[in-house]
Amino acid sequence: xxxxxxxxxxxxxxxxxxLATKAAGFFSLSIGAVATFVVIVFLGIYLAASPxxxxxxxxxxxxxxxxxxxxxxxxxxxxxxxxxxxxxxxxMLVVGTLIAVSLTxxxxxxxxxxxxxxxxxxxxPIIGSLLSALPAVLLAFLAGPLHPLYVIGVYLVVNTGIxxxxxxxxxxxxxVNLPPALAVLALFLMGELFxxxxxxxxxP
Numbered sequence: 001x002x003x004x005x006x007x008x009x010x011x012x013x014x015x016x017x018x019l020a021t022k023a024a025g026f027f028s029l030s031i032g033a034v035a036t037f038v039v040i041v042f043l044g045i046y047l048a049a050s051p052x053x054x055x056x057x058x059x060x061x062x063x064x065x066x067x068x069x070x071x072x073x074x075x076x077x078x079x080x081x082x083x084x085x086x087x088x089x090x091x092m093l094v095v096g097t098l099i100a101v102s103l104t105x106x107x108x109x110x111x112x113x114x115x116x117x118x119x120x121x122x123x124x125p126i127i128g129s130l131l132s133a134l135p136a137v138l139l140a141f142l143a144g145p146l147h148p149l150y151v152i153g154v155y156l157v158v159n160t161g162i163x164x165x166x167x168x169x170x171x172x173x174x175x176v177n178l179p180p181a182l183a184v185l186a187l188f189l190m191g192e193l194f195x196x197x198x199x200x201x202x203x204p
Contacts, residue, residue: 033196040200051078081204091167092119095129095158099136102154106147109139118155122163124199125183129159 047054059070100115108114114136121128133155140147183203190198 036195036197040197084204087170088123091163092122094167095119095122095163098158098162099132099154102158103136103151106140106150106154107143108136108147108151109142114139118158125187125203127187127199129155129163133159 055071055074059067059074062070096115096119098115099118100112103111103114114132117135118129118132121132124131133152136151136155137148140151186202187199190202192198194201
């Protein structure tokens, strides 16, 4: 019965070729994302280790009469970015912990790992919460037919309720004053121009 229902060998080979092409594209994108993340981490370490060297180098691009003003602006930028980063790290910690505990209580497989993933991806505003929810919803099907709905509820409560209405206003108030529309526009433009790297660096 099966041989009569299977497509001819020519179609099978064509389908296999398309599948191989898509798989190769997926793996190349994954490797590129990992490589970009590693570059970002090392770049951040180098910049954090001796920021004054790079700031002085950029200041030299400006006329001598303007360098003191440029240095003053850099000092303000460093303080603002530092406050924003501390607030963002606090938000990531709270979101990751709440989701990890909630998923573990619900009996979702890899609940702690999903919580860590949610905390890390929370660095990317708006999009990060959606990306972290997808694997959690898929794994929830292993726990039970209604568990995906529970997981969606957990992510809505944590990301929409707690993060959006409590953590983000605190970060915006005490760290930076960034309008939400500008944040979305920055994510869109930087993502189009620089891909994954642009999404990570759009808000800073």
